[in-house]
Amino acid sequence: MLDVGRHPNIELMAYSELKGLEGDAGNFTAKVLKKARYVDADKCTGCGACVEVCPTPVSDLYNEGHADRKAVYSWFAQGIPSTHAIDTDHCRVFQGKRCGICAKKCEADAINFDQTEETVELNVGAVVVATGYDVFDPGKIPEYRYKTLDNVITAMEFERFLSASGPTEGHLYRPSDRKLKAEKADLEKTLAKSAKALARFEKKHGMTSKNFLVALTTNTLELTDDLAKDAEKWAAKAKDHKSKDDRLTALAQKADAVTTAKKIAFIQCVGSRDLRFYPFCSGYCCMHAIKEAIIAHEHDNDTESSIFGMDIRAVGKGFEEYKIRGGNASQITYKRSRVAEIVRGENENPVLIYEDTAQQKIVKEPFDLVVLSTACAPVKGTQDIADTLGVDLDKFGFFKTDAANPLDTTRDGIFVCGCAHSPMDIPESVAQASSAAARAVQAIMKSKKAS
Amino acid sequence: MTDNILVLGGGIAGIQSSLDLAEMGFKVHLVEKLPSIGGKMAQLDKTFPTNDCAI
Numbered sequence: 167m168l169d170v171g172r173h174p175n176i177e178l179m180a181y182s183e184l185k186g187l188e189g190d191a192g193n194f195t196a197k198v199l200k201k202a203r204y205v206d207a208d209k210c211t212g213c214g215a216c217v218e219v220c221p222t223p224v225s226d227l228y229n230e231g232h233a234d235r236k237a238v239y240s241w242f243a244q245g246i247p248s249t250h251a252i253d254t255d256h257c258r259v260f261q262g263k264r265c266g267i268c269a270k271k272c273e274a275d276a277i278n279f280d281q282t283e284e285t286v287e288l289n290v291g292a293v294v295v296a297t298g299y300d301v302f303d304p305g306k307i308p309e310y311r312y313k314t315l316d317n318v319i320t321a322m323e324f325e326r327f328l329s330a331s332g333p334t335e336g337h338l339y340r341p342s343d344r345k346l347k348a349e350k351a352d353l354e355k356t357l358a359k360s361a362k363a364l365a366r367f368e369k370k371h372g373m374t375s376k377n378f379l380v381a382l383t384t385n386t387l388e389l390t391d392d393l394a395k396d397a398e399k400w401a402a403k404a405k406d407h408k409s410k411d412d413r414l415t416a417l418a419q420k421a422d423a424v425t426t427a428k429k430i431a432f433i434q435c436v437g438s439r440d441l442r443f444y445p446f447c448s449g450y451c452c453m454h455a456i457k458e459a460i461i462a463h464e465h466d467n468d469t470e471s472s473i474f475g476m477d478i479r480a481v482g483k484g485f486e487e488y489k490i491r492g493g494n495a496s497q498i499t500y501k502r503s504r505v506a507e508i509v510r511g512e513n514e515n516p517v518l519i520y521e522d523t524a525q526q527k528i529v530k531e532p533f534d535l536v537v538l539s540t541a542c543a544p545v546k547g548t549q550d551i552a553d554t555l556g557v558d559l560d561k562f563g564f565f566k567t568d569a570a571n572p573l574d575t576t577r578d579g580i581f582v583c584g585c586a587h588s589p590m591d592i593p594e595s596v597a598q599a600s601s602a603a604a605r606a607v608q609a610i611m612k613s614k615k616a617s
Numbered sequence: 618m619t620d621n622i623l624v625l626g627g628g629i630a631g632i633q634s635s636l637d638l639a640e641m642g643f644k645v646h647l648v649e650k651l652p653s654i655g656g657k658m659a660q661l662d663k664t665f666p667t668n669d670c671a672i
Contacts, residue, residue, distance in 0.1 A: 167655055170632055170647065175639035180649045184625055196623050198648055228660060242660075245653030288646050290623040294638075296631035298656050322660060329662040336662075457665040464668075488666035551625070584630025585657075592629055592664055599633035606622050606634075607641060617618055 171246040180247055185285065187293070187555055191579025192613025196288045202281040204252035205238070209276035212240065212248025216268035216277065224256045230323040232341065233333035238268045238277075243331060252277075291613065292579045292606035295565060296599060297551060299585035302437035302444070302541035309507045310436065310538060315516050316342035318508055318536045321432075321454055328461050336465060338426040340535050342514035346424070350417045353410060360407045367400045375404040427534035428468050431518055432459060433505050434475030437541030438589075444541045444562060450591035451539035452479045456492045458537065463496035470497045472533075474505050474520060482591070508536060542589035555580055564588050573602045579613075581605045620644060628656020 170176055179198060186197035205216075220236035228235070228242045237257040240250050258265035259279055269277035301322050304312040312318050317340045319327075326332040327339075334344070364375045371378070371393055381387040382401055389397065432455040438448040452475065459471035478500055480489040492498045503520045511517035515532040522529045544563030552559050557575040558566040565575050565582040573581045583602035584595040620643050624635045627649030635645045647654070658664075661671035 167632065167659070170627070170635055170654060173636065173639045175643065176635050176645045176647055178627075178647050178649075178654065180627065180654060181652045182648050183650050184623075184648055192618060194623070196646075198646070203652065230660075239652075241651050241653040242655065245655065245659075247653060249652070251652040288621065288623060289619045290621045290646065291619045292622050294622065294624045294631070294634045296624060296626035296628060296634060298626055298628045298630070322657075325661050332662070453665045457663065457668070461663055461668065482666070484666045583634060584626070584628060586626065586630070592658060595628075595630045596633045599630040600637050602630075603634045603637035603641075606638065607643065610620060610622070610643075614618060 167244070167246045178247060180249075181251060184551065184554055190613075191609050192291050192617070194290050194293065194579065196290055196293070198286050198288060200284045200286060202283045203249060204254070204257075204277065204279055204281045205250045206276045206278050206281070207247065207249045209274045210249045211274050211276075212250065213274075214240070214250070215271050215273065216250060219267045219271045221265070221267065222256050222258055224253055229326045229333050230320070232323060232326060232344075250276075252279075291610040292581065293555065294599075294602045294606050295551070295555065295557075295575065295580060295582040295586050296584045296602070297545050297548065297586040299542045299589065300545045302543040304436050304538045304540055306443065307436065307440075310433070310505075311508050311510070311516075312538065315508060315510055315514075315536075316340070316345060317427075317514055317516050317534070318538065320538050320540050321451065321458060322540070324458055324535075324537045328458065328465070338430075338462060338465065338469070338535070339424070340427050340514070343421075343424040346417060347421055350414065350421050353414045353417065357407065357410055357414060360403060360410070363403055364400075364407055367396055367403070371396070371400075375400070375407070379404050379408075426466060427462075428466070428470065429532075429534045430459065430462060430469065430471045431505075431516075431531075431533040431536045432471060432473040432539060433518075433536060434473065434478075434539045435504070435541075436538040437543070439476065440541075444543065446562065446589065447479060448539075448542040448589040449479070449594075450542070450589065453482070453485055453488070453591065455537065455539045456480070456489055456498065459498045460488075460492045460496045463498075470499075472499045472501050474501045474503050474518070476502070476504055482593070542585055545586070548586070573598065573605050579606075579609045581609075621646065623648065626656070627651075627654030629658040631656070 182200045185199045188195045216238045220238045222237035223234035225231045226233045226235040254260040330336040437443045462469045480486045502523045505520040507519045511532045516536045517532045557577045560566045581602040583598035624647045635647045
């Protein structure tokens with residue numbers, strides 16, 4: 167990534183979109199829209215001082231929504247370019263509120279709320295399309311209850327949990343337990359506020375709230391004029407405080423019992439090899455699940471994983487050995503089964519209902535955490551990109567190619583690689599990317615010869 | 618006639634294509650819709666089968 171940022175032959179146009187492509191192979195004119203970042207790329211040093219003072223938290227999609235970023239942000243910490251951007255959907259200034267604290271804080275004077283988007287025209291000889299993929303939305307599969315069970319997550323979400331720079335700093339705290347702790351922290355704040363309010367009454371009337379409530383309920387309260395004025399309010403506040411305090415005690419007990427996830431289930435082919443969604447095999451998910459199970463075991467040697475699949479497809483150099491090593495050394499059990507349903511169990515544990523085909527038995531088994539190995543879906547907006555490029559898509563929504571020219575799209579001079587082509591893993595994407603680069607050069611050479 | 622090449626998408630595939638082309642001496646315009654490049658691979662912690670860090 168860093169090499170891309172500083173290579174003299176690469177003009178990096180991040181936060182930009184292709185808006186038009188005219189001409190032919192060897193001589194295309196591309197229109198590219200450079201969206202407004204509202205941060206001057208020439209001035210921004212990427213120091214992040216603006217992020218520290220920005221008052222607006224926004225769900226962080228880089229962390230799959232399990233952490234917050236700010237309305238002024240960099241996509242992720244090591245992002246290239248490091249120039250920040252302002253999210254106009256959330257920034258207070260763009261919502262018509264008073265703010266602009268980031269501009270005051272920025273020593274480089276890089277924040278510019280008046281920046282405008284810009285369209286540039288580029289003359290290019292060939293195009294390489296590497297627009298990638300989207301994680302399949304498992305919410306479309308009702309029996310897996312992804313939307314209602316907190317502890318059913320996607321493999322990409324799990325990836326963020328495993329990461330030392332992720333929302334849990336690499337510790338496997340379950341989403342339901344994180345919610346519980348967040349609720350506890352919120353409640354503590356609310357209680358601190360209401361304790362202050364109660365303290366004012368207590369000081370004024372020289373009595374603890376507890377004694378006041380007891381006296382009130384036993385009708386032994388000596389009502390002075392002052393107290394009569396406050397009694398109703400004080401009683402309501404004191405009762406509310408007590409109920410919240412009881413709730414906090416219950417939450418604290420639960421929070422103390424929280425441990426990291428130790429028993430993890432991985433479900434394969436979620437959205438792939440499923441005639442309701444995508445009939446194809448997404449290729450990388452078996453190995454992805456094995457890798458995640460191995461890393462989870464590396465983090466905590468008590469972790470046990472079960473990988474549920476029709477079969478484990480470890481097709482690649484060193485992959486089968488990796489699978490066996492995982493099974494032997496990382497407490498991974500491979501179970502031949504297509505999980506029928508996930509239901510809510512005790513302690514927010516997802517319970518898997520599946521047929522153990524080796525035992526020929528229907529099993530109901532609780533797990534701490536369930537990870538769904540989701541399909542590799544065509545990226546949202548691929549049709550628009552294809553329309554702009556003037557190329558066709560295949561029946562699934564990936565770029566159309568044919569077997570004899572696997573990287574050539576339906577328009578001369580435009581090539582495709584990576585998951586925009588079809589589902590594939592990183593080594594294959596890298597190999598295809600180099601091939602597509604070579605094809606692009608060939609197209610330029612061919613048009614030069616012809617002219 | 619031009620030696621410039623447009624690469625759409627700054628994930629691992631787009632990055633690899635761009636670097637190859639740039640090393641060959643071609644001028645590359647790398648267009649990415651998000652504020653920074655890296656794509657899905659930048660979200661990964663480690664990669665199989667070597668457990669190397671993704672970024």
